[in-house]
Amino acid sequence: MIGLAKPVMAMLLVLGAGGAALAQERPSFDCAKADNTIDHAICKNGGLAKADREMVAAYTALLNKLNGAAKDDLVKDQVRWVANRNRACRSDSDSIEDCLKNRYTSRIKNLRAYVQGTYPAISERSLAKQGKLGKITWSYDLTYPRFEGANVDFSAVNARFADAANKIADESTPKAADGSEREQQWYYEQGFTVERPPGGQAATISLSFDSYRGGAHGYGATRCTLVDLRSGKVIGPDGVFTAGEQWLRLMTQLVGADLKKQFVDNPGFEDALQPASLAKLLSEANRYCWTDKHLEVIFNAYDVGPYAAGPYQVDIPYDRLKPILRPDGPIAR
Structure with a gap:
């Protein structure tokens, strides 16, 4: 910790940077000093205690990678996140553990994503x-x-x-x-x-x-x-894929074939598999979730099946998409 700016040091103390020395079933902070509803809830739940340790580890890994304004931005954002977590979950007293679990799951995922490449x-x-x-x-x-x-x-x-x-x-x-x-x-x-x-x-x-x-x-x-x-x-997809209609035709084929298999166990709307109908759905940008491993194409409830069927998701490896990715686009080929 030597050499860190005072605000950074203070933030790490608040988060409990000494968690590595504590027993594995404990969170990153000392439960003997817990003095509020949020800390007590974390200390009583082994899953939340583990999530707290993982969050602090991810935060520290990212913090150690940054310097200058970027480090200051992260510290401020973490202070804000802690305040938002406390406010939201304290008011949700009937399901405080679920609230904390959701908050920690998202924060850990985001911190780990930030550490990849340029922050x-x-x-x-x-x-x-x-x-x-x-x-x-x-x-x-x-x-x-x-x-x-x-x-x-x-x-x-x-x-x-x-x-x-x-x-x-x-x-x-x-x-x-x-x-x-x-x-x-x-x-x-x-x-x-x-x-x-x-x-x-x-x-x-x-x-x-x-x-x-x-x-x-x-x-x-x-x-x-x-x-x-x-x-x-x-x-949108037209800014990721090469110009023309080739990308939409290929996506319609790939997604249609996958959904057809899913409909065997989880029946959906057969007319949604018609090329024209599916192409219209695949023209909507918010279906495309570009992850570090593959492209996830999301169909929410009612999109291609009844409410009871829930959402559908089609995962496509980037190797399958190489022929239609723009060489100068935001997704590496």
Whole structure:
């Protein structure tokens, strides 16, 4: 720890950097000094204690790789993450352990993604509120990313995520016309993880949400956004694949064949497999989740099957995509 800036040292102490010396069943901090609901919940749960140690290890690995402004950005983001975790999970007293598990899972994944290649300063922003209007009990808790860069203008992509989050927050807050005389419970929960596809030139934001506003059941989905770190712009499949219709034809063939096999055990809508119908779905950018290992093509509930069938996912190795990847695109061939 010698030589680290004072704010960094203070942050590591807060997170419990001495966790490596503790017993494996303990978190990164001393449970004997736990003095709040969050710390007590972590200390009582072996899985959460392990997640806390893994998160601190991932944070420390990334911190040791950075210097200057990038290191300062990470420290500030971690302080913000801890504050958001405490606020959100403390208010969710009925399922505090599930709340913590979800927060830790996303944070660990993101920190490990950041350490791959050039560090993109992607911080977490949060909107959360709860209340009651008449007989409607409501809450929303959503996180979304913010890109930082001295040499790249990310203002458009940041506005895109922030505007979407604020719109959801407004829609998740009941109004007088929403039937407040009926007993209802509304909720909206949203989180994100970061993927680093091959080449280090892009980052995928995988945003997942779960919501309920009355009715027979709630609804959840995953939507992905690919951001070119060289330009700060959102890139769709037409910016990753070579020009022309070849990429859409090949994707329709690959995805259609995979879905047809999945329908044997998990029946879906047969008409969704028609080339024209599938090509239309595959033209939608938010289905493409570019990971470090392969491309995941996401079909949420109702897209190609009934609600009871749930989501479908098609994984395609990058080797299969080489012929249609742009040589100068954000995904390495």
